[in-house]
Amino acid sequence: MFDPEKMTPEQKAKAFEMAKQEMEYRVDLFNRLSASCFDKCIEKRFKDGDLNTGENSCVDRCAAKYWQVVGIVGQMLGGSAMQGGMQ
Amino acid sequence: GRGSGGARGAAGAARRLEGRRREGIMNPADLDGLPDGDKQVMMDMIEGMQTRDSLQLYNRLVERCFRSCIDSFRRKNLDSGEEKCVVKCCEKFLKHSQRVGLRFAELNQGAEQQMQEMLQQQAAAAAAAQGK
Numbered sequence: 001m002f003d004p005e006k007m008t009p010e011q012k013a014k015a016f017e018m019a020k021q022e023m024e025y026r027v028d029l030f031n032r033l034s035a036s037c038f039d040k041c042i043e044k045r046f047k048d049g050d051l052n053t054g055e056n057s058c059v060d061r062c063a064a065k066y067w068q069v070v071g072i073v074g075q076m077l078g079g080s081a082m083q084g085g086m087q
Numbered sequence: 088g089r090g091s092g093g094a095r096g097a098a099g100a101a102r103r104l105e106g107r108r109r110e111g112i113m114n115p116a117d118l119d120g121l122p123d124g125d126k127q128v129m130m131d132m133i134e135g136m137q138t139r140d141s142l143q144l145y146n147r148l149v150e151r152c153f154r155s156c157i158d159s160f161r162r163k164n165l166d167s168g169e170e171k172c173v174v175k176c177c178e179k180f181l182k183h184s185q186r187v188g189l190r191f192a193e194l195n196q197g198a199e200q201q202m203q204e205m206l207q208q209q210a211a212a213a214a215a216a217q218g219k
Contacts, residue, residue, distance in 0.1 A: 004120075004121055004122055004125050005122065012125070016128060016129070016132070019129065019132075020132055020136075023132070023133065023136060024136065027136060027140050030187070030188075030191055031140075031143075031144075031147075033187060033191065034183070034184050034187045035147075037183070037187060038180060038183050041183075042179060042180075042183060044155060046155070046156075046172055046175040046176050046179060047175075048175060049174070049175045049178030049179055049182070050178070050179070050182065051179065051182055051183060051186065055183075056186065059183060059186050059187060059190070060186075060190055063187055063190035063191065063194065064190070064194070067194045067198075
């Protein structure tokens with residue numbers, strides 16, 4: 001798609017900017033997913049420092065569902081404009 | 088006491104966490120095709136983002152565990168129950184975050200594969216349409 005050898009400095013700067021924005025998006029996505037699933041799945045009494053089996057399963061399913069919501073919302077917001085590099 | 092850990096503690100903990108999370112966010116192999124100068128720019132960018140994200144994680148985790156564990160202000164020092172709660176809160180969140188990182192990497196990989204299959208299908212359809 002993009003050949004770094006053939007790009008002008010302006011095109012390259014734009015490509016770096018896009019890459020940076022996509023990475024920031026992914027980091028933000030991860031943080032929000034992690035926070036949401038912690039709130040929904042982890043018992044708040046902190047009996048010990050480990051996750052029990054129920055919490056583990058909940059986290060796995062929560063992440064999968066969150067991901068599906070990302071897909072649906074991406075489509076609702078206008079398909080190609082959003083999904084250029086996302087997901 | 089524990090309060091004086093500050094930025095030093097943050098840097099160490101953040102490095103440990105980021106190492107585990109990195110593959111979930113970005114596949115290091117994506118950088119392989121780039122010329123060395125570009126690769127360095129990207130790596131500097133990534134490192135800067137990771138540092139910033141680590142410091143934010145520190146603050147967010149403090150706030151989360153403070154809110155979960157500390158409820159009374161009759162004394163100015165934490166009692167042992169509050170201290171244990173904060174420790175467990177951190178352990179739990181970091182383990183949770185680790186697990187989420189694994190799932191995130193799997194989901195990312197799955198999405199990439201889907202994208203590649205779709206592109207291949209489109210390419211094949213385009214070739215067929217041209218009568219090749």
